[in-house]
Amino acid sequence: MPDPNSLYGPLDPAPEAGYENAPPRMGFFTDTSVCIGCKACEVACKEWNGVPEGGLDLLGMSYDNTGALTANSWRHVAFVEQPRPAGHGAASSDVLGAPVDAGRDRPAESGAGPQFLGMPGAQPPGRGTGVGERTDFRWLMMSDVCKHCTHAACLDVCPTGSLFRTEFGTVVVQEDICNGCGYCISACPYGVIDQRKGDGRAWKCTLCYDRLGAGMTPACAQACPTESIQYGPLDELRERAAARVETLHERGVPEARLYGHDPNDGVGGDGAFFLLLDEPEVYGLPPDPVVTTRDLPKMWKRAGLAALAMAAATVAAFVGGSS
Numbered sequence: 001m002p003d004p005n006s007l008y009g010p011l012d013p014a015p016e017a018g019y020e021n022a023p024p025r026m027g028f029f030t031d032t033s034v035c036i037g038c039k040a041c042e043v044a045c046k047e048w049n050g051v052p053e054g055g056l057d058l059l060g061m062s063y064d065n066t067g068a069l070t071a072n073s074w075r076h077v078a079f080v081e082q083p084r085p086a087g088h089g090a091a092s093s094d095v096l097g098a099p100v101d102a103g104r105d106r107p108a109e110s111g112a113g114p115q116f117l118g119m120p121g122a123q124p125p126g127r128g129t130g131v132g133e134r135t136d137f138r139w140l141m142m143s144d145v146c147k148h149c150t151h152a153a154c155l156d157v158c159p160t161g162s163l164f165r166t167e168f169g170t171v172v173v174q175e176d177i178c179n180g181c182g183y184c185i186s187a188c189p190y191g192v193i194d195q196r197k198g199d200g201r202a203w204k205c206t207l208c209y210d211r212l213g214a215g216m217t218p219a220c221a222q223a224c225p226t227e228s229i230q231y232g233p234l235d236e237l238r239e240r241a242a243a244r245v246e247t248l249h250e251r252g253v254p255e256a257r258l259y260g261h262d263p264n265d266g267v268g269g270d271g272a273f274f275l276l277l278d279e280p281e282v283y284g285l286p287p288d289p290v291v292t293t294r295d296l297p298k299m300w301k302r303a304g305l306a307a308l309a310m311a312a313a314t315v316a317a318f319v320g321g322s323s
Contacts, residue, residue, distance in 0.1 A: 011268065013150050017165040025169035026212060027271035028221065028229060029237040030143055031244060032283075033256065035228040037077055037141040042066065044223035045075045048208065052196075068284075069144055071196035071203040075220050078283055080140035142274065142283050143220070143229055146171070146192045146205035147260055149291065150268030154184035154193060156293040162202070169234070169271055170207040178202050189267065189289040207271070234271060241275055253277070259285060266290030 014022035045051060054072040058065065064079040148170045155163050155171060162178040165171060173184075173193075180200035185193045193204045208218035216222075221231040230237060238261055248256035259280050260270030266289050280287050 011150065011263075012169065013152075013165055013268075014167050014169045019167045022167050022169075024233040024235065025271065026207070026232065027148060027169070027234040027237060027273070028145060028207070028218075028231055029241050029273060029275070030145070031228050031230065031241070031275045032140065032142040033244075033248065033253075033275060033277055034226045035077070035141040035143060036226055037063070037079055037139070038225060039077050040223040040225060041143050041220035041229055042073065042075045042077055044219040045205070048211070048219035049074065049206070051203075069146070069192050069194070069204070071194040071199075074145065074203070074205040076144045078140075078142045078144060080142075080278075080282060081137055082140060082278075082282075083137045140277055140282065142276070143224075144283070144285075145220070145272050146207070147190055147267070147273075148205075148207060148271030149189075150263065150271070151291040152267075153187035153189065153292040156291075157183040157187045159183065166209055166212075168207070168209075168212055170209065170212075171271075172206045172209050173202055173204055175201050175203065187292050189286060189292055205272075237273075241273070244275060248275075 012022070012025060014025060046053070051074055052072050054066060054070060064077070066073045066076045069076045150169075152163075152165070152171050155165060159181060160177050160179050162174045163171060163184060164174065178201040180195065180202070182195060182202070184202050185195065193202050195201065196203055208216070208220075211218055217231050221229040230240070241258055241261060245256050245258060255277055257276055258273060259276050260267075260273035263269035268291075274283075274285075276283060276285075
């Protein structure tokens with residue numbers, strides 16, 4: 001049974017938008033368990049799309065100098081520090097960056113050297129020591145991006161058609177016909193879209209629509225050194241993500257979970273979804289996003305009924321007054 005937040009249940013947005021013989025829906029799967037916070041995705045996005053620099057601000061928030069998704073930051077790598085009280089035992093997620101054969105009962109895979117459960121190469125801060133030795137804090141890093149929702153409120157409210165659904169199921173802003181009204185900004189349940197200062201128009205990730213049409217991988221996924229950002233057909237990514245979560249659970253990381261993958265959620269599922277190692281709120285994500293235009297059909301229906309009732313009352317008043 002579909003979730004009550006769902007508008008219409010699972011659907012493929014490109015055919016619903018009128019595309020005949022549409023290609024498979026494409027999207028992003030971001031595995032935060034292997035993100036090293038290098039910001040290569042941010043740089044690649046800016047270089048390919050000509051996004052202006054957002055400044056090198058010291059925000060007082062760890063090493064995060066971007067802060068949030070903005071008109072000048074279509075990818076945002078969040079740095080989340082989680083201190084633990086002195087003497088607190090090592091959390092299960094600490095094993096993500098530890099060798100399988102270091103302080104664990106499970107032996108390393110036969111025929112191989114030390115195998116890292118998370119990333120294959122360099123380790124992020126705090127993961128160079130063994131599982132039993134780390135008791136200070138852990139890093140949670142995530143490269144955030146536009147979710148390319150199945151039920152996209154920004155599309156519903158745009159008065160000029162600047163926002164449109166592509167044949168790949170993604171959502172793109174055509175800046176040349178954006179009038180800067182800002183309706184899409186307040187409509188987005190994730191707070192993704194932003195207006196550029198001195199410009200006034202809305203900007204956000206396009207999932208590199210120009211590259212997709214040429215059969216290329218989006219710039220951010222192409223630049224990611226650990227394959228934290230994975231691009232491909234959405235159905236395949238969901239299968240891959242489910243297998244990754246199962247693997248992490250088997251390796252002692254029960255808090256691993258998927259976010260934005262469910263077609264029956266309040267936005268019909270996201271075209272860009274994530275594997276998280278904590279609650280969504282820790283990463284600055286809403287725990288239960290719902291498309292903000294969900295109630296518009298009911299509102300218009302009620303407004304229409306109210307208008308008909310008022311018209312009927314007016315007619316009745318005139319008829320009654322003339323008799």
